[in-house]
Amino acid sequence: QVQVVESGGGLVQAGESLTLSCTVSGLAFDDYNMGWFRQAPGKGREGVACINWSGGHTYYRNSVRGRFTISRDNGKNTLYLQMNSLKPEDTAIYYCAAKNDVTFPSLEIVEYVDWGQGSQVTVSS
Numbered sequence: 001q002v003q004v005v006e007s008g009g010g011l012v013q014a015g016e017s018l019t020l021s022c023t024v025s026g027l028a029f030d031d032y033n034m035g036w037f038r039q040a041p042g043k044g045r046e047g048v049a050c051i052n053w054s055g056g057h058t059y060y061r062n063s064v065r066g067r068f069t070i071s072r073d074n075g076k077n078t079l080y081l082q083m084n085s086l087k088p089e090d091t092a093i094y095y096c097a098a099k100n101d102v103t104f105p106s107l108e109i110v111e112y113v114d115w116g117q118g119s120q121v122t123v124s125s
Contacts, residue, residue, distance in 0.1 A: 002026035002114045006096055009119030016086055020119055022079040022096035027114065030054075030074040033099040035112055036081045038092035038121075045095070047107025049081065059105030064090075086123045093118040 008020040020036070035050035049060045049070040058070050069082040079096050097112035 002098075004096060004098070004114050004116035006094060006116045006119035009094060009121045011122045011124065012086055014087055014123055014125050016123075017082070017084045018086060018121060019083065020081040020094055020096075020121070022081075022116060024077050024079070024096075024098065024114075027098065029072075029077040029098075033102065033104050033106075034070075034072060034079045035097055035099060035107060036070060036079070037095045037097060037107075037109065037112075038090075039095070039118075040089075040092040043092075045109055047109065048094070050099070050105050050107055051079070052104045053102075057104060059107070061107065083121070086121075088123045088125045091121060091123050093120050095119075 003025045006022045033052050036048040037045050039045040051058045051070045055072045067085045071080045095118045098114045100113045
């Protein structure tokens, strides 16, 4: 049984930083491309960043490029999202998920499986 658990969310002020973690069990983590997604109140889920199985390639949505960094530690089965210079519009529930095929990059939600329950990030102005 696959388990995906996000952690590290919280309440911060605009301009501050936060790091999310996502621990995965029940699958061969280093065989999977991974992604971070978010869903703001009243909005649909959107892709934030993705990383290939080795960690050697990353991709970001335009609005977070240069502020967020996705990384992974395959020895710890853990995915990370370092978020700097946070803005109120980054407020959302953040999810991580494993991709079900080898194509990269992609932030298409339908291509991702094994979602976690999410971690709330709130950025105050």
